[in-house]
Amino acid sequence: MTTxxxxxxxxxxxxxxxALPLGHYLARVFQGERSLLDFLAPVERGIFRAAGLDATREMSWQQHMVAMLTINGVWFLLAMGILCTQGSLPLNPDHNPSMAPDLAFNTAISFLVNCNLQHYSGESGLSYLSQLVVITFLQFVSAATGIAAAVVVFNALQTRTSEKMGNFYNYFVKSLTRLLIPGSIALALILVFNGSPMTLQGKQALVTMQGDSVQVSRGPVAxxxxxxxxxxxxxxFFGANSAHPLENPNYLTNAAENLALVVIPLAMIFALxxxxxxxxxxxxxxxxxxxxFLALLAPAVYYELHGNPAISQxxxxxxxxAMEGKEVRFGAAASAxxxxxxxxxxCGSVNSMHxxxxPLxxxxxxxxMMTNAFYGGCGVGLLNxxxxxxxxxxxxxxxxGRTPEFLGKKIEAREMKIAVIVTLLHPLLILAGTALAAHTYVGNPSEYASWLANPGYHGFSEMLYEFTSAAANNGSGFEGLGDNTAFWNISTGVVLLLARFLPIIGPVAIAGLLARKKYIPEGAGTLPADTATFGVMVLAVIFIIAALAFFxxxxxGPIAEHFSLY
Amino acid sequence: MKNNLLPAFRLTLVLLVLCAGLYPALIWAAAQLAPNGGRGETVRQNGRVVGYANVGQKFDRPEYFHGRPSAVDYNATGSAGSNKGPSNPEYLAAVRARLDTFLRQNPGVRKEQVPAELLTASGSGLDPHLSPRGVAVQVARIAKARNLAVADVQSLVRQHTETSFLAPARVNVLQLNLALDQVTVRR
Structure with a gap:
């Protein structure tokens, strides 16, 4: 246990x-100062020239958002088109069928918004073409979108008065060339040499030692x-995500994958x-x-290391x-x-089944996911x-009794309205969605029996988890939920869209409004935002808004189940 | 919007080449140097491919070490956990039934010696490992079924127990069973 x-x-x-040096590096990259990968500048210029873009044109916050939404719209159509026709497109050695429109809608949005809720299993639900051109592609560009949006906010918060806050395409492309692509190459190489497949060959059929005929799925995994x-x-890539031994072969790859998903959100804080x-x-x-983060981590590690009391009995x-849904090579603590x-x-990848x-x-x-503000996703965590x-x-x-000011800019009614709408949207989407699902289920439990894998409190938690995951753009699930139905595909798809773009547009708009205002140098009358006292204040606000709304x-769900077990 | 549309299309095309073309191609090229050229590391018995080194498979005959219960019955065409909640009565009954079966198959073993991983399904349904205790508790059955000395089986288990920095100690059940077949044939 100690180990x-x-x-x-x-x-x-x-x-x-x-994360500390990476944050320093990112700040230099986005300020256009000299940094490690400057030799890539010609590549970037080539990309901009091929796309016919002027990456030096400064944009207002509205122009940033229009640019972001337009290109996201293009990606959505691309993804829908391929998912709905993948069955007849090349690179499909396992002959997987095209997706039904409602599932394709959910999948396209889900990857577009960096959520990755999956109502299919990769082995049977996607062709290799879709895995590369839809999934891998969207995983790159959706992360870069989030980072670019955060950098727009960084730019707006500088001590000056300006309408202009950099160029969206510049931030976006540099997020890819200077961070995501090099980082992915490094991680993919670790994976490949530890046993993750990287092949375009289809499933291999084999007869096991005992004489059972099975097939082993593989593909361009690493x-x-x-x-x-x-x-x-x-x-x-696979249905079981990073619990799958080909997606996460050993303790080292587990540590490398886990490090990779935490490092950019941390680095972005320092980059700010x-x-x-x-x-x-x-x-x-x-x-x-x-x-x-630690307040949430400690109970999870404690309860998982101590096992299921019903099994102890x-x-x-x-x-x-507690080993149900966990892999021996990781153990309970690393899984928690x-x-x-x-x-x-x-992120919402799993190496064990949530x-x-x-229950706790x-x-x-x-x-x-409900607070959605402790580290958070690539870029967007900071925006929340x-x-x-x-x-x-x-x-x-x-x-x-002081005028609310943040970094020398007055916070007024408009900014507050936007901030409140963004923060209250989150509980609204989750609770209204769960209420709708619970109401539908209770109205006709036999019709919707396939929804829930578990009875009672836990079944309720499964529905609550799905909407929470969708609204937090997380993508993990209580996977017992039978979620590939029109109800879940469409309802969570809509939640995903709202919960992605409003929480990006809102904070960027606030930053844009602040950037325009007159800069007031900090003085004795200013409430300093960089003190521990103020930190406690922020924590209290998060607790009151997020945690209590969900109590x-x-x-x-989980609290009732806890008391039925312990 | 219109000013952005054409550049958005063109940028998308360029990035498709970069992120969905060149990047995977680079990793694929590197994979040619990896074990089995990145097609997944396989293991052979008598020249025939009998499995993937990292992917668990089903063993239910008495002369083989059994792996963990699997929600997909170890058919690696898919992968999944059971997704059973900790208080689900049906699930707890299934765990109890697995315990009874295990005790019946391994006479002489007391229930407090049975580690829970042998009674609970893994996350992927393809977990290739057991903890050393999960293997030790089956040694007597194997020795009897194969007519081997308990000490010989134990030493084989020791050879196949993997420990690495910070990682939980574990035994790859497929590799262990392969070694077991080899030893038995030799005798």
Whole structure:
């Protein structure tokens, strides 16, 4: 048990140690200063020339958002087109069929928005062409979109008054060439040399030692899995995601994948500080996020290491902890750590089945997505946190009787309205969606019996988890839910769209409005935003808005189940 | 919007070549140097491919070490966990039934010696490993079924117990069973 705990502590510290220099590097890249991969500049110029773009044209916040939405629309049509026709397109050695329109709609949106909710299994649901041209491609560009949007906010928060906040395409392409592609190459090489397949050959049929005929699925796994983690996407090549021994062959690859998905969200926090030359601000943000993260991690690790009490009662040996849905090569602690990092960060890949976790571990996974602000996804995590930050500035300003100001800009009614809409949208989507599902199910339990794999409180948790995951753009699931039905495909698809683009547009709009305002140098009358006191304030705001809104729903699901078990 | 549409199309095409073409091609090229050229590492018995080194397979005959229960019955054409919740009564009954079966197949073993991983399904349904305790508890059955000395089987298990830095100790069941067949044939 001690070794297992050392393993996860070491992994976290290693990730942090890499995130600091990476944050410094990213700040330099996006400020256009000299940095390590400058030799790629001709490649970038080639990309811009081929696309007919002027990457030096400065954009207002509205122009940024129009550029982002337009290209996202193109990607959506591309993805829909391929998913609906993949059965008759090349690179389909296993002869998998084309997707039904509702499933294709859900899948295309899900990967477009960096969520990666999967209502199919990769082995039978996608051709290799779709895995590469739809899935791998969208995993790159959706992550780069999030990072670019965050950099727009960085740019807007500088100490000046301006309408112009850089060029969207410039940030977007550099996120790919300077970060995501090189990082993915490194991770994919680790995977390939540890046993992840990278081939275009189809399933291999073989007869096992005992004489059973089976087939083994494979494909271009390593390349896809690398960007799946690094871009905080989370959608697996195989149905079992990173629990699959070909997607995550050993403890080392598990650590490498887990590090990859945490490192960019952490680095972006530090990049903010380097970019704005306000390192204390980024330490405050990092501190708040880390307190939240650890508060969710500790119970999950504890309950998973101690096993299922109902199985303990049978008198068997549970020295490895709760092993249902977990793999022996990772163990309970590394599985719990993975599950919490993947839910506070909107990656949503799994190396063990969340549906089978102990009730309170499941609740901490849910809370990670419900707060959606502890580290968060590539770029977008910081945007969610930014909305909380604005609310905290406003409330704290009112409490001490000062004009609410953030980084020398006045926070006024318009910014507050946007921040409140963005933060309240999240609980609204989750709770209304779950209520609709629960109502539908209860109205006719026999018709919808295939929805739930588990009865009672846990069944409710499965529905709550699905909408939480969709609204947090997370993509993991309590996979017992029979979710490939028109109801789930369409309802979560709509939630995904709203929950992706409004929380990007909102914070960028706030930043754009702030950038236009007059800069007021900080003085004795300013409420400093980079202190521990203010950090506590932000934490309280997150707790009040996010956690308390969900308490009644959690009481009906995981909390009730906990008390029925312990 | 119109000003953005054409560049968006062109940029998408360029990035498709880069992210979905060149990048996977590079990894594929590197994979040619990896074990079995990136097609997945296979294991052979008597010259015939009998499995993938990392992918668990089904063993239910008494003379083989049994792996963990699997929600996909070890058919690696798919992969999945059971997704059973911890308080599900049906699930707990299934675990109890697996315990009874195990105790019947392994006479002399007490239930507190049976590690829970032998009674619970893995996340992928293809978990190739067991913990050393999960193997040890089956040694007596194997020795009897194969007419081997318990000590010989134990030493084979020791040779196949993998430990690496920070990782849980584990035994690859397929490799162990392969070695077991080899030893038995030699005798």
């Amino acid at each position: 297992e705990l050392l393993g996860i502590a070491g992994l976290y510290l290693l990730t942090l140690g890499l 390349a896809m899995v690398a960007i799946k983690e690094l871009g905080t996407n989370g959608g697996g 500080g380097f970019y704005l030359k306000r390192r204390r601000l980024s330490y405050m943000i990092f501190g708040v996020m880390t307190v939240g 049978m008198g068997v040996d549970q020295h490895l902890g 750590y993975w599950s919490i990092t993947n839910t506070v960060i909107s 549906d089978s976790f102990m 571990s499941g609740m901490t996974q849910l809370l990670g 946190f930014f909305a909380y930050l604005i609310i905290a500035v406003f409330i704290a300003g009112l409490m001490v 009644p729903a959690l009481a009906l």
